[in-house]
Amino acid sequence: MTAKGQADSAVVVGAGIVGIACAHYLAKAGLRVTVIDKGTIAGACSHANCGYICPSHVPPLTEPGAIGVALKSLGNPRAPFRIKPRFSPALWHWMWQFARRCTHRQMLLAGRHLQAILDASMAEYRRLIPEYGLACEWKDDGLLYVLQTERGMEHFAETDRMLTEHFGVAARRIDGAELPALEPSLKPGLAGAFHYPHDASVRPDLLNQRWAARLSEGGVEFLEGCDLQAVRTSANQIAALITSQGEVQADRYVFAMGAWSARWSAELQCRIPIQPGKGYSVTMSRPEPCPRYPILFPEHKVGVSPFENGLRLGSMMEFAGYDTSIPTDRIDQLRDSARPYLVTPVDGEALETWYGWRPMTWDSLPIIGPAPRLKNAFLATGHNMLGLSLAPATGRLIAEMVTGEDACLDAAPYSPARF
Numbered sequence: 001m002t003a004k005g006q007a008d009s010a011v012v013v014g015a016g017i018v019g020i021a022c023a024h025y026l027a028k029a030g031l032r033v034t035v036i037d038k039g040t041i042a043g044a045c046s047h048a049n050c051g052y053i054c055p056s057h058v059p060p061l062t063e064p065g066a067i068g069v070a071l072k073s074l075g076n077p078r079a080p081f082r083i084k085p086r087f088s089p090a091l092w093h094w095m096w097q098f099a100r101r102c103t104h105r106q107m108l109l110a111g112r113h114l115q116a117i118l119d120a121s122m123a124e125y126r127r128l129i130p131e132y133g134l135a136c137e138w139k140d141d142g143l144l145y146v147l148q149t150e151r152g153m154e155h156f157a158e159t160d161r162m163l164t165e166h167f168g169v170a171a172r173r174i175d176g177a178e179l180p181a182l183e184p185s186l187k188p189g190l191a192g193a194f195h196y197p198h199d200a201s202v203r204p205d206l207l208n209q210r211w212a213a214r215l216s217e218g219g220v221e222f223l224e225g226c227d228l229q230a231v232r233t234s235a236n237q238i239a240a241l242i243t244s245q246g247e248v249q250a251d252r253y254v255f256a257m258g259a260w261s262a263r264w265s266a267e268l269q270c271r272i273p274i275q276p277g278k279g280y281s282v283t284m285s286r287p288e289p290c291p292r293y294p295i296l297f298p299e300h301k302v303g304v305s306p307f308e309n310g311l312r313l314g315s316m317m318e319f320a321g322y323d324t325s326i327p328t329d330r331i332d333q334l335r336d337s338a339r340p341y342l343v344t345p346v347d348g349e350a351l352e353t354w355y356g357w358r359p360m361t362w363d364s365l366p367i368i369g370p371a372p373r374l375k376n377a378f379l380a381t382g383h384n385m386l387g388l389s390l391a392p393a394t395g396r397l398i399a400e401m402v403t404g405e406d407a408c409l410d411a412a413p414y415s416p417a418r419f
Contacts, residue, residue, distance in 0.1 A: 023395070050281065187340070275319055
């Protein structure tokens with residue numbers, strides 16, 4: 001038995017970064033842990049994102065004006081934030097709920113809840129990375145937001161003031177003339193930048209691989225190619241999971257299925273209002289000069305991630321359902337969006353093109369906590385665009401809930417019961 005709880009074993013469904021984090025903290029609490037995934041370990045949305053771990057990302061997607069931007073995208077297939085026109089009552093209900101929350105008051109409220117878990121996760125990462133020797137290209141020198149135009153600088157300065165006044169998150173403002181010395185990969189003539197020094201970045205595939213390997217060495221079992229097919233319940237709890245590799249049983253069950261979670265609402269007897277928000281990336285060989293910093297270009301909605309052996313461009317938010325295509329024009333758009341800023345060549349051969357479905361909730365907050373009607377089931381999903389940033393605190397919260405320990409932060413804002 002665990003010290004305070006009644007669980008000896010747990011199954012985590014989903015081997016993305018959130019599932020890995022849940023497995024880590026459950027195993028650390030003394031449980032026997034099995035992780036199942038229909039694919040490979042961290043082979044989906046956790047694989048080739050930009051790798052940012054960013055406490056500066058406090059503002060939620062539900063900000064004033066966001067719904068107008070989304071609706072304008074209906075006729076523009078190249079919009080970086082796009083709704084693909086289609087008949088989907090679930091999508092349009094989600095959008096209606098999203099629109100209701102695009103107010104200044106709701107933005108600040110959601111931002112406070114996001115900040116709590118962002119800061120808690122960063123504190124966990126700063127312990128985890130050195131303690132477990134996770135060689136994942138951890139970079140601790142901040143995130144650079146670069147603006148092309150003076151109008152862009154003025155607009156972003158408003159965001160920076162809001163972050164400082166309401167959340168205590170402050171950046172160093174950098175004039176355009178200073179940028180080439182700070183970051184030689186940037187073209188001269190840009191308007192300026194804001195540097196958030198407390199952000200970090202990793203190469204996400206390396207983090208996932210090394211973390212999962214350490215867990216395997218410690219006794220966590222990973223079952224790849226294990227497709228969840230049904231949930232068997234009895235007396236208001238889960239009795240077993242029916243999978244492509246047979247029945248899987250445990251005392252507790254954690255569902256960390258990302259964008260697939262909504263498809264299991266009926267089986268888990270609760271609402272899971274998640275829509276897949278599709279993003280893309282392209283990874284190429286490391287060019288010269290290569291950026292020193294991870295960079296975001298807010299005016300063009302593209303991120304740049306330098307790695308030891310490569311360079312990644314990533315972006316987009318498409319509400320296009322469970323679309324598996326990688327259109328060439330979207331990859332070209334990533335390159336075109338970065339080109340005005342960088343002297344770095346961005347036309348190198350693509351070593352990998354990728355898409356991932358982010359699990360988007362209509363209030364921009366993750367879903368973490370017990371399923372309301374199944375007493376041994378827990379949800380760890382809905383992390384929107386911040387799965388990498390929020391994973392450790394999510395895993396710790398889940399383990400504390402499972403074992404009955406005092407929670408490291410107030411989990412009420414993330415509860416599945418809010419829906």
